Amino acid sequence: MLENAIRNIVIVGGGTAGWMTAAAMSHFFGNLPVRISLIESDQIGTVGVGEATLPHLRFFNQMLGIDENDFMRKTQATYKLGNEFVNWGRQGDAYMHPFGNFRFPEEDIDFHQLWLKQRQGGDAHSIGEYSLAVAAAKRGRFSYPAQDPGSLLSTFSYAFHLDASLYARYLRDYSESKGVTRIEGKVTDVTQQGSNGFIESVTLESGDVVAGELFIDCSGFSGLLIEKTLKTGFEDWSHWLPCDRAVAIPCESAGNMPPYTRATAREAGWQWRIPLQHRMGNGHVYSSGFIADDKAANILLENLDGEPLAEPAFLRFNTGKRKQCWNKNCVAIGLSGGFLEPLESTSIYLIQIAIMKLREFFPDVHFAAAGRNEFNRLIDMEYERVKDFLILHYHATERTDSEFWNYCRTMSIPDSLQSKMALFREQGHIVEYQDGLFSKPSWVAVYLGQGVIPKYTERRADALSAAELHQQLDALRASVSQAAESMPAHAEQLAKHCAPGTQYQAPRASMSLYGSRQ
């Protein structure tokens, strides 16, 4: 009811999470009488490095009414068609997890079953060769997906590589133009209500007091409100995802602008390569239990595509999730809520999901428990689902060349992942769910890409005529490669789309990873 409506929202912390939240809230509330404040300090750096995203971000931007090309110009963004994984299953292996799906006439049999049958016949073509997103990414091509669901060119979706600090800056401008008040300062004290422990106000270094009814904690790893004040507790997942540090450094891109993120496995972690318009973002995520900081930094420096543009910056983190992302009148969004390493570019997605769910269960001053409980249950589910998918990358390996990989290969994994893997190993079955990441095409890409091959293919696939199937797959591969060849070069498209006054209009976004077919 109106008389119980929340009138003051206080966001603590800027950065990507803070400004995404502020921008979304200012959009949601429009002209409604709600005051939105964001407290951030110029003294506290943000964790913004080159950041890879998922296609869902396009949906977020479009919801806010942001012009995609303007956004790309101002965040130095490039297009992204997927993630390439190098050296994961075995040293020397490479595969792509694309933002796309397969297109094949035999609709009621999974494509990977047909591919498996073909493979048994001795055919060595990788499954990626049947995916337009992969074919285009490998060739350095990009175009907007087609809107016509009948077209092969509609079988993919795309995301961005962007400079996260520039994106935060961009959203700050957006938010401020919509009436969000930015308060410069550091929070030094938090006041709670005596009766129920709800947060009443925060006090800044200047002595100013900022009060509100709803507090959104975007303070990053420290969890200023959700943890330091409310002592909510953290669920640690580092035994499954043992990387706990990263070192990042930008380098010159030497004109190389692949439309995909690359994750190369190293002896005790992995290295990211994220192409931006003006430079290449690089980083090495590693496990401090298995490798020293200086060695990790050396590995990164030895494996850059171009000249370094800064000193290496070190980060520490803990993989896991806050026990309740929404506790009392405080909602943790971003790193304060949880951290899953950037292997599948899920950080911004998880921020976006938390924002959307907060909107769906937006409280009034009574903060009914039912809405909060459902929010927490849904957020937990999102994290759990991503978690299993990430663990798969580490666990499904044949690498025996380092202690780290020996640990990952032999560690015990969650039961939920254990049963998913058993189903795929036995007969290529993928466990599906309605909401949350990731769906069938993603699991197929990683399983097969990392050498998890089913014992049996589906009988109905086996029963198809081998010669006919062979012919059909050849034809599909040819049309995929032809379609990819027909697409313009990524750099060329980027320049066109980002040119001032461009006429290009990005297609409508959806909350799908795979394009119009899913």
Added chain:
Amino acid sequence: MNEERLNSIVILGGGVAGWSAAAALTTHLQGLGIGVSIIDSTAEPVAGASVVPALPRLHQLLGIEEKKLMKACSGTFQLATHYVDWHNAGHDFFLGNGEYGARIGTVDFNQFVTYQRKQGSDLRYESFSVAAIAGALGRFSHPARDENNVLSTLGYTLHIDTQAYQRYLKNIAESLGVTVIDRDVIDVRLNDKNGAIESIEFNSGESVSADLYVDCSGAQATLIGDSLGVGYRDWSGILPCNRMMSVCTAGAQKPKALSTLVASAHGWIKQIPLRDKTVYQYHYRHPLSSDSDVADSLQEISRVVVQRPSAVIHFDPGCRDRFWQHNCVALGAAAGYTDSLNLGDLHLLQDDVLRLLKLLPQGLEFGPMAEEYNRLATEVYQQSRDFHAAHYCAQRYAQSVPSKEKSTQKFWPYCNSLERSELLSQVIELFMASGKLVYMEGDVVEESAWIALLYGLGFVPDDYDTFVQELDARQIKTHLVNMQQIIQKSAESLPSHVEYLDRYCPRGSPQ
């Protein structure tokens, strides 16, 4: 023959469950050299009627044409369920299939209805369902394909004669070469080492073995229960009805595309109109009500003499601890029973059959598929249970005094003492707080059906979505009134259900 692959399946029991499984498996495995047999020694299927999903994936898979099916099974359409006397005596509502209203801006439609109700309006939620309105008016049409047409929001299912449906499925399975074993089972032998089923022995001295056994033996659960000893979770404390008495009358003159559910002294009565008859099913709790009392009531309502005891079917609400154990999967009543208030009993069965096809083992190592099947089926059975259990909570939320008849009987007061599962408590709590529905995996019950049921049963959320305020009160009112008018007009423009049926599948014409 491939030694390491699944090569043979035996289905025990020839009811609707057995023949659904047989038809689905023979179709799915056509030409793969996998033997499918069914042990069926029953002479004639049991009479009855049910509601089946209209365009289910199972029927698509089986290549069943709706027209032919309806013709063969005395089918009529079902647009909505008419609930009578649930919330309290004299109150009724229609639960329409398909969508309700249309999203306004970014907020779910039902939030605006709550808003209006809070402003003192007595809006009926069903007035935003084309299916509910058309059903109430006795009209019907298939949904429009054009998404911009309000008639595209229609949803429907079918009323069919289950006896005929079973024959229909049997024909499909037989035409695809299912082996029918007409023998009586006297024993089931288990493997000494692993406890799996080794063979089924017949009174003739013969026996049959298979890689996978499908237990469709009904509540008896000959394989999964008697032989493998898998326990049964008792839900009789959640779902009160354990018996059903049914009768048929001559067909109604002008059947509407509706099922009717009347809350009555001993439980509730489901009325299903078929082309040539109307079926009345009285669901009640024994021994709270005696068979003879129920028979008297049923006779009075239907004006047909009840043939006892053949008209009485017993149920045990509940489900298996494990639906798939070793080399045996239970389907139908052998798997469980979660009431058949709104979702017909065939609804869960079809869901089970599809799940089995999806997880059908390719090799002989069943463990991973069995685990997954059990996980999914448990969720589905629980959701179905709770959707039905919600019906019995209505009385507790009704503000007014129960009807005179109800208050003199034991059934409805008894319902006040039923347990409520954690999931259902969450559903009701969240709905009352916000009008939102708890997220449930799978699609066994449509979200729109849950919400319509809760409104219909008299649950009115205490609050609505904050973002309803994006529109002002006048705009909201105008929107809703316009929407109601469009829906009413569209429903009125449809042909009558009977006319539609006569044109779609005329009686007596060649198939």
